[in-house]
Amino acid sequence: MTKLQRILVTSAPIAFVIRKSKRIVLPGFEAVPLYDVVIFFFQQINKVGLNERAAAVSFNFVMAIPAATLFLLTLIPYLPFDNLYNELLRFVGDLTPNKQTKQVIVNFLEDFFHKPKTGLLSIGFALVVFYSSNAMMGIIRTFDKSIT
Template identity: 40%
Template sequence: MKKLTERLKAFFLNIYNGALRSREVRKLIIWSKRLKLPGFDRVPLYDVIVFFIKGIQKGAITNRAAALSFNFFLAIFPAIIFFFSLIPYIPIENFQDSLLNLLEDFIPNQAYAAVEDTLFDIVKRPRGNLLSIGFIMAMFFATNSITSLMEAFNQTYHSIESRSAFRQRLVAIGLVFLLSFLVIIAIALITFGPVVLNWLQTHNLLTDKLTLFMLSAGKWLITLALLFFAFSTLFYFGPSRNMKFRFISAGSTLTTLLFIAASVGFNFYVNNFAKYNSLYGSIGTLIIFMLWIYFNAIIILVGFELNASISVAGRERGTR
Protein backbone atom coordinates (compact mmCIF):
# COMPACT_ATOMS: atom_id res chain seq x y z
CA MET A 1 0.00 0.00 0.00
CA LYS A 2 2.85 2.35 0.86
CA LYS A 3 4.54 1.68 -2.48
CA LEU A 4 1.27 2.34 -4.32
CA THR A 5 0.87 5.67 -2.52
CA GLU A 6 4.42 6.70 -3.39
CA ARG A 7 3.89 5.77 -7.04
CA LEU A 8 0.67 7.79 -7.19
CA LYS A 9 2.43 10.78 -5.64
CA ALA A 10 5.26 10.50 -8.16
CA PHE A 11 2.75 10.15 -11.01
CA PHE A 12 0.79 13.28 -10.09
CA LEU A 13 4.01 15.19 -9.35
CA ASN A 14 5.24 14.42 -12.87
CA ILE A 15 1.94 15.64 -14.31
CA TYR A 16 2.20 18.83 -12.22
CA ASN A 17 5.81 19.52 -13.27
CA GLY A 18 4.95 18.81 -16.89
CA ALA A 19 2.04 21.24 -16.75
CA LEU A 20 4.28 23.96 -15.30
CA ARG A 21 6.65 23.56 -18.24
CA SER A 22 3.79 24.20 -20.65
CA ARG A 23 3.79 27.67 -22.21
CA GLU A 24 -0.01 27.93 -21.99
CA VAL A 25 0.02 27.10 -18.28
CA ARG A 26 2.75 29.67 -17.60
CA LYS A 27 0.72 32.30 -19.47
CA LEU A 28 -2.34 31.37 -17.40
CA ILE A 29 -0.37 31.73 -14.15
CA ILE A 30 1.00 35.14 -15.21
CA TRP A 31 -2.52 36.25 -16.15
CA SER A 32 -3.95 35.06 -12.81
CA LYS A 33 -1.24 37.01 -10.94
CA ARG A 34 -2.53 40.18 -12.60
CA LEU A 35 -6.27 39.47 -12.38
CA LYS A 36 -8.06 41.07 -9.40
CA LEU A 37 -11.69 39.98 -9.13
CA PRO A 38 -14.44 42.04 -7.45
CA GLY A 39 -14.72 41.15 -3.77
CA PHE A 40 -11.10 39.96 -3.57
CA ASP A 41 -9.88 43.20 -1.90
CA ARG A 42 -7.45 43.89 -4.76
CA VAL A 43 -5.65 40.61 -4.09
CA PRO A 44 -4.62 38.78 -7.30
CA LEU A 45 -6.54 35.62 -8.12
CA TYR A 46 -3.33 33.54 -8.07
CA ASP A 47 -2.50 34.46 -4.47
CA VAL A 48 -6.03 33.67 -3.32
CA ILE A 49 -6.00 30.29 -5.08
CA VAL A 50 -2.67 29.35 -3.46
CA PHE A 51 -3.93 30.09 0.06
CA PHE A 52 -7.34 28.58 -0.69
CA ILE A 53 -5.86 25.25 -1.83
CA LYS A 54 -3.58 25.22 1.20
CA GLY A 55 -6.56 25.86 3.49
CA ILE A 56 -8.61 23.08 1.87
CA GLN A 57 -5.73 20.58 2.02
CA LYS A 58 -4.59 21.28 5.58
CA GLY A 59 -7.83 22.52 7.14
CA ALA A 60 -9.56 19.11 7.57
CA ILE A 61 -12.70 20.39 5.85
CA THR A 62 -14.52 17.05 5.85
CA ASN A 63 -13.84 16.36 9.53
CA ARG A 64 -15.03 19.82 10.54
CA ALA A 65 -18.10 19.45 8.32
CA ALA A 66 -18.94 16.09 9.92
CA ALA A 67 -18.89 17.59 13.43
CA LEU A 68 -20.82 20.62 12.23
CA SER A 69 -23.51 18.60 10.45
CA PHE A 70 -24.06 16.48 13.58
CA ASN A 71 -24.77 19.60 15.68
CA PHE A 72 -26.99 21.03 12.94
CA PHE A 73 -28.91 17.77 12.84
CA LEU A 74 -29.48 17.87 16.61
CA ALA A 75 -30.64 21.51 16.43
CA ILE A 76 -33.10 21.12 13.57
CA PHE A 77 -35.80 19.02 15.24
CA PRO A 78 -36.21 21.08 18.46
CA ALA A 79 -36.33 24.23 16.32
CA ILE A 80 -38.97 22.68 14.06
CA ILE A 81 -41.05 21.63 17.06
CA PHE A 82 -40.93 25.14 18.55
CA PHE A 83 -41.68 27.08 15.37
CA PHE A 84 -44.33 24.67 14.19
CA SER A 85 -45.99 24.75 17.62
CA LEU A 86 -46.61 28.45 16.99
CA ILE A 87 -48.22 27.89 13.58
CA PRO A 88 -51.62 26.55 14.77
CA TYR A 89 -52.13 29.84 16.64
CA ILE A 90 -51.72 31.98 13.50
CA PRO A 91 -55.27 33.10 12.53
CA ILE A 92 -54.74 33.16 8.76
CA GLU A 93 -56.83 31.03 6.45
CA ASN A 94 -54.94 28.21 4.67
CA PHE A 95 -51.61 29.36 6.14
CA GLN A 96 -50.81 25.91 7.52
CA ASP A 97 -51.57 24.19 4.20
CA SER A 98 -49.46 26.71 2.28
CA LEU A 99 -46.53 26.13 4.62
CA LEU A 100 -46.76 22.35 4.26
CA ASN A 101 -46.83 22.72 0.46
CA LEU A 102 -43.73 24.92 0.64
CA LEU A 103 -41.86 22.34 2.71
CA GLU A 104 -42.92 19.58 0.33
CA ASP A 105 -41.41 21.52 -2.60
CA PHE A 106 -38.14 22.21 -0.76
CA ILE A 107 -37.40 18.91 1.01
CA PRO A 108 -36.50 15.77 -1.02
CA ASN A 109 -39.63 13.67 -1.58
CA GLN A 110 -38.45 10.61 0.34
CA ALA A 111 -37.43 12.71 3.34
CA TYR A 112 -40.70 14.65 3.35
CA ALA A 113 -42.80 11.48 3.14
CA ALA A 114 -41.23 10.20 6.36
CA VAL A 115 -42.04 13.33 8.40
CA GLU A 116 -45.29 14.39 6.70
CA ASP A 117 -47.65 12.93 9.31
CA THR A 118 -45.63 14.40 12.19
CA LEU A 119 -45.52 17.85 10.59
CA PHE A 120 -49.25 17.73 9.85
CA ASP A 121 -50.02 16.80 13.46
CA ILE A 122 -47.87 19.59 14.91
CA VAL A 123 -49.06 22.27 12.47
CA LYS A 124 -52.78 21.50 12.69
CA ARG A 125 -53.24 20.83 16.42
CA PRO A 126 -52.40 23.52 19.04
CA ARG A 127 -50.20 22.26 21.89
CA GLY A 128 -49.28 24.89 24.45
CA ASN A 129 -47.05 22.57 26.47
CA LEU A 130 -44.71 22.13 23.50
CA LEU A 131 -44.01 25.87 23.29
CA SER A 132 -42.06 26.21 26.54
CA ILE A 133 -40.24 22.89 26.21
CA GLY A 134 -39.61 23.47 22.52
CA PHE A 135 -38.20 26.95 23.13
CA ILE A 136 -35.71 25.76 25.75
CA MET A 137 -34.58 22.81 23.64
CA ALA A 138 -34.44 24.89 20.47
CA MET A 139 -32.30 27.59 22.10
CA PHE A 140 -29.93 25.08 23.68
CA PHE A 141 -29.30 23.02 20.56
CA ALA A 142 -29.40 26.00 18.19
CA THR A 143 -26.74 27.88 20.16
CA ASN A 144 -24.72 24.67 20.31
CA SER A 145 -24.84 24.42 16.51
CA ILE A 146 -23.79 28.06 16.05
CA THR A 147 -20.99 27.60 18.59
CA SER A 148 -19.90 24.51 16.67
CA LEU A 149 -19.93 26.60 13.49
CA MET A 150 -17.72 29.22 15.12
CA GLU A 151 -15.29 26.54 16.25
CA ALA A 152 -15.29 25.07 12.74
CA PHE A 153 -14.52 28.53 11.33
CA ASN A 154 -11.66 29.08 13.74
CA GLN A 155 -10.13 25.65 13.23
CA THR A 156 -9.23 26.83 9.75
CA TYR A 157 -5.61 26.52 8.71
CA HIS A 158 -5.43 30.33 8.66
CA SER A 159 -6.82 31.31 12.07
CA ILE A 160 -7.55 30.35 15.71
CA GLU A 161 -10.29 31.49 18.13
CA SER A 162 -9.42 34.18 20.67
CA ARG A 163 -12.85 34.78 22.29
CA SER A 164 -13.87 33.40 25.67
CA ALA A 165 -16.45 30.61 25.82
CA PHE A 166 -18.98 32.96 27.50
CA ARG A 167 -18.61 35.63 24.82
CA GLN A 168 -18.80 32.98 22.13
CA ARG A 169 -22.12 31.74 23.58
CA LEU A 170 -23.53 35.29 23.68
CA VAL A 171 -22.64 35.81 20.02
CA ALA A 172 -24.27 32.46 19.23
CA ILE A 173 -27.51 33.50 20.95
CA GLY A 174 -27.58 36.75 18.99
CA LEU A 175 -27.00 34.92 15.71
CA VAL A 176 -29.76 32.40 16.52
CA PHE A 177 -32.31 35.19 16.99
CA LEU A 178 -31.15 37.03 13.87
CA LEU A 179 -31.21 33.91 11.67
CA SER A 180 -34.62 32.93 13.07
CA PHE A 181 -35.92 36.37 12.10
CA LEU A 182 -34.57 35.93 8.56
CA VAL A 183 -36.20 32.49 8.27
CA ILE A 184 -39.55 33.93 9.39
CA ILE A 185 -39.30 36.71 6.79
CA ALA A 186 -38.45 34.22 4.04
CA ILE A 187 -41.35 31.92 4.97
CA ALA A 188 -43.73 34.90 5.14
CA LEU A 189 -42.67 36.12 1.69
CA ILE A 190 -43.05 32.72 0.06
CA THR A 191 -46.30 31.91 1.85
CA PHE A 192 -48.12 35.24 1.71
CA GLY A 193 -46.76 36.40 -1.66
CA PRO A 194 -49.22 34.36 -3.76
CA VAL A 195 -52.09 35.39 -1.44
CA VAL A 196 -51.32 39.10 -1.91
CA LEU A 197 -50.94 38.73 -5.68
CA ASN A 198 -54.22 36.82 -5.90
CA TRP A 199 -55.98 39.56 -3.92
CA LEU A 200 -54.57 42.25 -6.22
CA GLN A 201 -55.75 40.33 -9.28
CA THR A 202 -59.20 39.68 -7.81
CA HIS A 203 -59.73 43.40 -7.17
CA ASN A 204 -58.36 44.36 -10.62
CA LEU A 205 -55.46 46.24 -9.06
CA LEU A 206 -52.93 44.18 -10.98
CA THR A 207 -53.73 43.23 -14.56
CA ASP A 208 -50.42 43.46 -16.41
CA LYS A 209 -48.96 39.96 -16.90
CA LEU A 210 -45.36 41.18 -17.05
CA THR A 211 -45.71 43.00 -13.73
CA LEU A 212 -47.35 39.92 -12.23
CA PHE A 213 -44.47 37.74 -13.39
CA MET A 214 -41.87 40.17 -12.03
CA LEU A 215 -43.60 40.31 -8.65
CA SER A 216 -43.86 36.51 -8.54
CA ALA A 217 -40.16 36.20 -9.33
CA GLY A 218 -39.37 39.01 -6.91
CA LYS A 219 -40.29 36.98 -3.84
CA TRP A 220 -37.68 34.37 -4.79
CA LEU A 221 -35.07 37.06 -5.44
CA ILE A 222 -35.75 38.55 -2.01
CA THR A 223 -35.52 35.08 -0.46
CA LEU A 224 -32.19 34.60 -2.25
CA ALA A 225 -31.02 37.95 -0.88
CA LEU A 226 -32.03 36.87 2.63
CA LEU A 227 -30.05 33.65 2.21
CA PHE A 228 -27.04 35.68 1.10
CA PHE A 229 -27.52 38.01 4.08
CA ALA A 230 -27.65 35.01 6.44
CA PHE A 231 -24.35 33.61 5.15
CA SER A 232 -22.78 37.08 5.24
CA THR A 233 -23.86 37.46 8.88
CA LEU A 234 -22.37 34.08 9.83
CA PHE A 235 -19.07 34.83 8.10
CA TYR A 236 -18.84 38.35 9.55
CA PHE A 237 -19.76 37.68 13.19
CA GLY A 238 -18.93 33.97 13.48
CA PRO A 239 -15.13 33.85 13.34
CA SER A 240 -12.60 35.44 15.66
CA ARG A 241 -12.25 39.16 15.03
CA ASN A 242 -8.51 38.62 14.45
CA MET A 243 -9.55 37.92 10.88
CA LYS A 244 -11.55 40.80 9.41
CA PHE A 245 -13.84 40.18 6.42
CA ARG A 246 -16.11 42.43 4.45
CA PHE A 247 -19.79 41.87 5.24
CA ILE A 248 -20.60 41.44 1.54
CA SER A 249 -17.87 39.02 0.55
CA ALA A 250 -16.81 36.62 -2.16
CA GLY A 251 -17.25 33.73 0.28
CA SER A 252 -20.90 34.65 0.91
CA THR A 253 -21.56 34.80 -2.83
CA LEU A 254 -19.88 31.44 -3.46
CA THR A 255 -21.70 29.79 -0.55
CA THR A 256 -25.11 31.08 -1.66
CA LEU A 257 -24.63 29.85 -5.24
CA LEU A 258 -23.25 26.46 -4.16
CA PHE A 259 -26.00 26.04 -1.54
CA ILE A 260 -28.73 26.52 -4.14
CA ALA A 261 -26.97 24.35 -6.74
CA ALA A 262 -26.30 21.58 -4.21
CA SER A 263 -29.87 21.60 -2.87
CA VAL A 264 -31.42 21.47 -6.34
CA GLY A 265 -28.92 18.89 -7.60
CA PHE A 266 -29.21 16.70 -4.51
CA ASN A 267 -33.00 16.86 -4.66
CA PHE A 268 -32.95 15.82 -8.32
CA TYR A 269 -30.52 12.98 -7.63
CA VAL A 270 -32.49 11.61 -4.69
CA ASN A 271 -35.82 11.79 -6.50
CA ASN A 272 -34.58 10.25 -9.75
CA PHE A 273 -31.58 8.01 -9.09
CA ALA A 274 -31.00 7.20 -5.42
CA LYS A 275 -32.85 4.26 -3.88
CA TYR A 276 -32.03 4.71 -0.21
CA ASN A 277 -35.45 3.59 0.99
CA SER A 278 -35.34 0.33 -0.96
CA LEU A 279 -31.86 -0.42 0.40
CA TYR A 280 -32.13 0.78 3.99
CA GLY A 281 -35.87 0.98 4.65
CA SER A 282 -37.26 3.89 6.65
CA ILE A 283 -33.80 4.77 8.00
CA GLY A 284 -32.88 5.74 4.43
CA THR A 285 -34.75 9.02 4.98
CA LEU A 286 -32.40 9.95 7.81
CA ILE A 287 -29.42 9.08 5.62
CA ILE A 288 -30.72 11.39 2.89
CA PHE A 289 -31.34 14.22 5.34
CA MET A 290 -27.94 13.90 7.03
CA LEU A 291 -26.16 13.77 3.67
CA TRP A 292 -27.91 16.98 2.61
CA ILE A 293 -26.84 18.69 5.86
CA TYR A 294 -23.28 17.34 5.50
CA PHE A 295 -22.87 18.60 1.92
CA ASN A 296 -24.14 22.04 2.88
CA ALA A 297 -21.81 22.11 5.91
CA ILE A 298 -18.90 21.51 3.52
CA ILE A 299 -20.18 24.33 1.29
CA ILE A 300 -20.34 26.76 4.23
CA LEU A 301 -16.78 25.90 5.26
CA VAL A 302 -15.53 26.21 1.66
CA GLY A 303 -17.07 29.70 1.46
CA PHE A 304 -15.40 30.63 4.73
CA GLU A 305 -12.04 29.29 3.53
CA LEU A 306 -12.32 31.56 0.49
CA ASN A 307 -12.83 34.59 2.74
CA ALA A 308 -9.96 33.48 4.99
CA SER A 309 -7.70 32.99 1.96
CA ILE A 310 -8.47 36.49 0.67
CA SER A 311 -7.77 37.98 4.11
CA VAL A 312 -4.49 36.11 4.65
CA ALA A 313 -3.28 36.67 1.08
CA GLY A 314 -3.94 40.41 1.42
CA ARG A 315 -2.11 40.49 4.75
CA GLU A 316 0.86 38.61 3.30
CA ARG A 317 1.09 41.03 0.38
CA GLY A 318 1.01 43.94 2.81
CA THR A 319 4.03 42.62 4.74
CA ARG A 320 6.20 42.11 1.66
Protein backbone atom coordinates in the same frame (compact mmCIF):
# COMPACT_ATOMS: atom_id res chain seq x y z
CA MET B 1 4.25 15.85 -7.47
CA THR B 2 2.99 13.12 -9.80
CA LYS B 3 4.14 12.79 -13.37
CA LEU B 4 0.79 14.08 -14.69
CA GLN B 5 0.94 17.14 -12.44
CA ARG B 6 4.51 17.85 -13.55
CA ILE B 7 3.48 17.62 -17.22
CA LEU B 8 0.52 19.95 -16.65
CA VAL B 9 2.55 22.54 -14.75
CA THR B 10 5.29 22.60 -17.37
CA SER B 11 2.87 22.86 -20.31
CA ALA B 12 3.04 26.18 -22.16
CA PRO B 13 -0.40 27.64 -21.24
CA ILE B 14 -0.13 26.75 -17.55
CA ALA B 15 3.48 27.93 -17.32
CA PHE B 16 2.43 31.23 -18.92
CA VAL B 17 -0.37 31.72 -16.36
CA ILE B 18 2.01 30.92 -13.50
CA ARG B 19 4.64 33.38 -14.78
CA LYS B 20 2.04 36.14 -15.18
CA SER B 21 0.47 35.48 -11.77
CA LYS B 22 3.90 35.84 -10.12
CA ARG B 23 4.02 39.42 -11.46
CA ILE B 24 0.39 40.45 -10.81
CA VAL B 25 -0.20 42.22 -7.49
CA LEU B 26 -3.80 42.96 -6.58
CA PRO B 27 -4.71 46.12 -4.64
CA GLY B 28 -4.82 45.56 -0.90
CA PHE B 29 -2.44 42.58 -0.89
CA GLU B 30 0.60 44.67 0.16
CA ALA B 31 2.91 43.71 -2.73
CA VAL B 32 2.19 39.98 -2.42
CA PRO B 33 1.88 38.39 -5.87
CA LEU B 34 -1.34 36.65 -6.88
CA TYR B 35 0.54 33.35 -7.25
CA ASP B 36 1.61 33.40 -3.58
CA VAL B 37 -1.93 34.24 -2.46
CA VAL B 38 -3.43 31.33 -4.41
CA ILE B 39 -0.76 28.89 -3.15
CA PHE B 40 -1.32 30.04 0.46
CA PHE B 41 -5.09 29.72 0.05
CA PHE B 42 -4.93 26.11 -1.15
CA GLN B 43 -2.37 25.17 1.51
CA GLN B 44 -4.68 26.53 4.22
CA ILE B 45 -7.68 24.68 2.84
CA ASN B 46 -5.75 21.41 2.94
CA LYS B 47 -4.16 22.14 6.31
CA VAL B 48 -7.23 23.24 8.24
CA GLY B 49 -9.59 20.40 7.37
CA LEU B 50 -12.32 22.43 5.73
CA ASN B 51 -14.43 19.36 4.98
CA GLU B 52 -14.51 18.26 8.62
CA ARG B 53 -15.52 21.68 9.85
CA ALA B 54 -18.21 22.04 7.18
CA ALA B 55 -19.56 18.62 8.16
CA ALA B 56 -19.65 19.63 11.83
CA VAL B 57 -21.55 22.85 11.10
CA SER B 58 -24.06 21.11 8.83
CA PHE B 59 -24.57 18.36 11.43
CA ASN B 60 -25.38 20.96 14.08
CA PHE B 61 -27.91 22.65 11.79
CA VAL B 62 -29.53 19.33 10.87
CA MET B 63 -29.84 18.52 14.58
CA ALA B 64 -31.65 21.83 15.14
CA ILE B 65 -34.31 21.15 12.47
CA PRO B 66 -36.41 18.54 14.38
CA ALA B 67 -36.34 20.63 17.56
CA ALA B 68 -37.48 23.73 15.66
CA THR B 69 -40.23 21.73 13.96
CA LEU B 70 -41.43 20.36 17.31
CA PHE B 71 -41.48 23.85 18.81
CA LEU B 72 -43.32 25.41 15.87
CA LEU B 73 -45.92 22.64 15.72
CA THR B 74 -46.68 22.90 19.45
CA LEU B 75 -47.35 26.63 18.95
CA ILE B 76 -50.29 25.92 16.61
CA PRO B 77 -52.99 25.63 19.35
CA TYR B 78 -52.06 29.11 20.58
CA LEU B 79 -52.46 30.74 17.16
CA PRO B 80 -55.78 31.63 15.46
CA PHE B 81 -55.91 29.06 12.65
CA ASP B 82 -59.68 28.44 12.58
CA ASN B 83 -59.91 28.82 8.81
CA LEU B 84 -57.03 26.37 8.30
CA TYR B 85 -58.68 23.88 10.65
CA ASN B 86 -61.98 24.07 8.75
CA GLU B 87 -60.21 23.70 5.39
CA LEU B 88 -58.32 20.64 6.66
CA LEU B 89 -61.57 19.08 7.88
CA ARG B 90 -63.14 19.65 4.48
CA PHE B 91 -60.05 18.20 2.76
CA VAL B 92 -60.08 15.12 5.02
CA GLY B 93 -63.77 14.60 4.26
CA ASP B 94 -63.06 14.65 0.53
CA LEU B 95 -59.95 12.48 0.77
CA THR B 96 -60.83 9.66 3.16
CA PRO B 97 -62.48 6.50 1.80
CA ASN B 98 -64.81 5.78 4.74
CA LYS B 99 -66.31 7.31 7.88
CA GLN B 100 -64.05 5.43 10.33
CA THR B 101 -60.86 6.70 8.72
CA LYS B 102 -62.27 10.20 8.63
CA GLN B 103 -63.13 10.04 12.33
CA VAL B 104 -59.58 8.95 13.27
CA ILE B 105 -58.05 11.83 11.31
CA VAL B 106 -60.60 14.36 12.61
CA ASN B 107 -59.85 13.28 16.21
CA PHE B 108 -56.13 13.77 15.54
CA LEU B 109 -56.70 17.22 14.03
CA GLU B 110 -58.99 18.20 16.91
CA ASP B 111 -56.31 17.22 19.42
CA PHE B 112 -53.57 18.89 17.37
CA PHE B 113 -55.35 22.22 16.84
CA HIS B 114 -57.30 22.68 20.07
CA LYS B 115 -55.37 21.07 22.96
CA PRO B 116 -52.26 23.02 23.98
CA LYS B 117 -49.32 20.95 25.15
CA THR B 118 -47.33 23.23 27.44
CA GLY B 119 -44.85 20.58 28.56
CA LEU B 120 -43.95 19.69 25.00
CA LEU B 121 -43.73 23.39 24.14
CA SER B 122 -41.23 23.96 26.96
CA ILE B 123 -39.13 20.96 25.97
CA GLY B 124 -39.23 22.05 22.33
CA PHE B 125 -38.11 25.56 23.25
CA ALA B 126 -35.24 24.22 25.37
CA LEU B 127 -34.13 21.91 22.55
CA VAL B 128 -34.31 24.74 20.00
CA VAL B 129 -32.16 26.97 22.19
CA PHE B 130 -29.64 24.18 22.82
CA TYR B 131 -29.26 22.94 19.24
CA SER B 132 -29.36 26.35 17.58
CA SER B 133 -26.73 27.67 19.99
CA ASN B 134 -24.59 24.62 19.17
CA ALA B 135 -24.96 25.43 15.48
CA MET B 136 -24.04 29.08 15.97
CA MET B 137 -21.05 28.19 18.15
CA GLY B 138 -19.93 25.78 15.44
CA ILE B 139 -20.03 28.58 12.88
CA ILE B 140 -18.15 30.93 15.21
CA ARG B 141 -15.48 28.28 15.89
CA THR B 142 -15.15 27.64 12.17
CA PHE B 143 -14.55 31.29 11.36
CA ASP B 144 -12.44 31.92 14.46
CA LYS B 145 -9.36 30.17 13.14
CA SER B 146 -6.07 31.72 14.09
CA ILE B 147 -3.31 31.36 11.53
CA THR B 148 -0.16 29.91 13.04
